Amino acid sequence: MEFVIEFINIRKDFKNKTILKDISLKINKGELVAIIGSSGCGKTTTLKMINRLINPTSGKIFINGEDIASKDVIKLRRNIGYVIQQTGLFPHLTIRENIQIIPKVEKLDKANVEKKTIELMEMVGLSSDEFLDRYPTELSGGQQQRVGVARAFAINPEIILMDEPFSALDPITRVQLQEELIDLQSKLKRTIVFVTHDMDEAIKIADKICIMNKGEIIQYDTPENILKNPINDFVNEFIGKNRIWSSPEFIRAxxxxxxxxxxxxxxxxxxxxxxxxxxxxxxxxxxxxxxxxxxxxxxxxxxxxxxxxxxxxxxxxxxxxxxxxxxxxxxxxxxxxxxxxxxxxxxxxxxxxxxxxxxxxxxxxxxxxxxxxxxxxx
Ligand SMILES: Nc1ncnc2c1ncn2[C@@H]1O[C@H](COP(=O)(O)OP(=O)(O)OP(=O)(O)O)[C@@H](O)[C@H]1O
Ligand SMILES: [Mg+2]
Incomplete structure (x- = not known):
């Protein structure tokens, strides 16, 4: 089967504490995988290994069959968009400058970059005229998150990493952005790794859900299969009783x-x-x-x-x-x-x-x- 990201026996120690134990994981091309688990279980650590913000203690990660440890970090990151919690926008740069920061470093054609910026703003539902010259603090939290998403797509990456991108938002804005992400993904079909705390969010947006606990993968499957066949009590508790009833479309003849x-x-x-x-x-x-x-x-x-x-x-x-x-x-x-x-x-x-x-x-x-x-x- 074709896949883009593969973790093979990844282990990560910080000091002498093992944070990730023997993680093996395949993420298929064009899929949105949600990594979910309680605080401190290793989600962000797992995510940051994909763009080498953190290196494993042992094990290997392959992207399109290539061991990322032997790849040039700059080249690697050029193909990976990254949205972090609380947007990570640079406060002293305007929205335009924030979105164009990597394309500029890459010395892409100026007119094209500007055109693309306007397209991206449209894609995330923000008016270019109104927002491009503002600074991040002049935007609401939800608007900043939208810019964060637009920026991740600016380099047209094959892979997008999103670390709880919507967690700081009110429920209505959150649902709106989830729906926009689903819509965007149905058009662009990128490979997205999305960290979340929220099972409803994971069920809604993900092709596959990876449930982690204490540095281990407990279950990795489609939302439907996880809801129907939770592998153990931990997963059962995690998804909550009768959760399938919030997604009756998964109950089949x-x-x-x-x-x-x-x-x-x-x-x-x-x-x-x-x-x-x-x-x-x-x-x-x-x-x-x-x-x-x-x-x-x-x-x-x-x-x-x-x-x-x-x-x-x-x-x-x-x-x-x-x-x-x-x-x-x-x-x-x-x-x-x-x-x-x-x-x-x-x-x-x-x-x-x-x-x-x-x-x-x-x-x-x-x-x-x-x-x-x-x-x-x-
Ligand atoms: N640089 C570091 N040095 C030492 N320990 C670290 C470091 N980074 C993370 N840890 C520890 O590794 C564990 C996993 O952290 P990680 O950030 O991956 O958790 P998480 O699942 O993303 O949690 P959250 O949901 O709270 O964001 C935690 O116990 C954390 O304290
Ligand atoms: Mg985290």
Whole structure:
């Protein structure tokens, strides 16, 4: 697989204390990885190793397959944008000078740099006319953070490191900047390493979350997988109970469906169908073929209306059924169930093979489990 940043057995000692223990990590190109963990666990140390503000005690870091220890630091940093907490803007320089500082050092064409500066201001939602000639103290905290982000993009780097860039902001500005970052990232597809304290922020913006504790990586996976399969109690506690309910788009048909719906073949008589429903205590049957393709659905109600119980189910089954896919989210499923006023919906893969069904009662069970879990905590 293609990746840009790879940590191999990184260890960092300060004095004689081990701060990072054997960190190994791969960050794929174009992904936003959020590093999260409690204060002092080593997030900033990990981040600063990527642009060699801190060097490891042992282990290696590769960027695009190249060992960064053997690279020229200036050249290395030219390809890495860095946004630090509290903006790190130079107070004695105007916003324009702050954004252009590295492009100027690089002696890039003046007209191009100016054009790019205006584009970057636009990108982070600030008016060039209004702000470029001001000094950082003449901007609000949120505006300064925006400039910090713009500056990190000024050299058009492949990698961007962000150390709690939004943590000092009020919740509204924060959410706004998170959304802008998501939007920006969907267009620019940079590799971003983003340190945060905030799990909601990580879930919202990250492709992958790296949960650290005491200098070790505890779990590294997509937000969805971390929410669904926290690896241990530490992660569980860290994400908090029922967190999945703040992100219901991650709850999918395959997570809540009944895996083995009661089925029959199309040449089953209605009499046998009724028997089968009774013995399995269900009020409908999925009619499938030998390969498990769903052909139709029949319900006890429909069968009860037929006086001839010897006819075959294929003659009366409903072949125009609504269905959902295994990866559909619970949000869409609830809408489907409501719109079509149906009590159950089969889950089919792309080819039409029956994977499970979702019934009103399985939905209710899933929805109520969040309240039951809270009960257990008491
Ligand atoms: N230069 C240094 N010398 C000695 N110890 C250091 C140095 N830099 C960091 N540490 C220690 O290393 C540990 C990890 O620090 P780091 O800054 O990486 O934590 P962090 O996870 O970013 O925390 P926070 O969330 O508070 O920013 C801390 O215990 C810190 O005191
Ligand atoms: Mg830190």
């Amino acid at each position: 395959k997570d809540i469906m009944i895996d083995h719906p009661v089925t029959c073949f199309k040449n089953t008589s209605l009499l046998r169908c009724i028997e089968k429903m009774r013995s399995s205590k269900v009020d409908s049957l999925m009619v499938i073929d030998k390969e498990n393709y769903l052909l139709g659905i029949t319900t006890a109600k429909e069968i009860q209306n037929k006086s001839d119980r010897n006819i075959l189910v294929e003659e009366i089954m409903n072949t125009k059924f609504i269905n959902v896919k295994p990866d559909d989210s619970i949000i869409g499923i609830l809408e489907t169930v409501k719109k079509h006023k149906i009590g159950q919906v089969p889950v089919l893969d792309d080819k039409g093979v029956l994977k499970g069904i979702i019934t009103k009662s399985s939905l209710v069970t899933t929805l109520s489990s969040q309240f039951l879990d809270t009960e257990e905590v008491k």
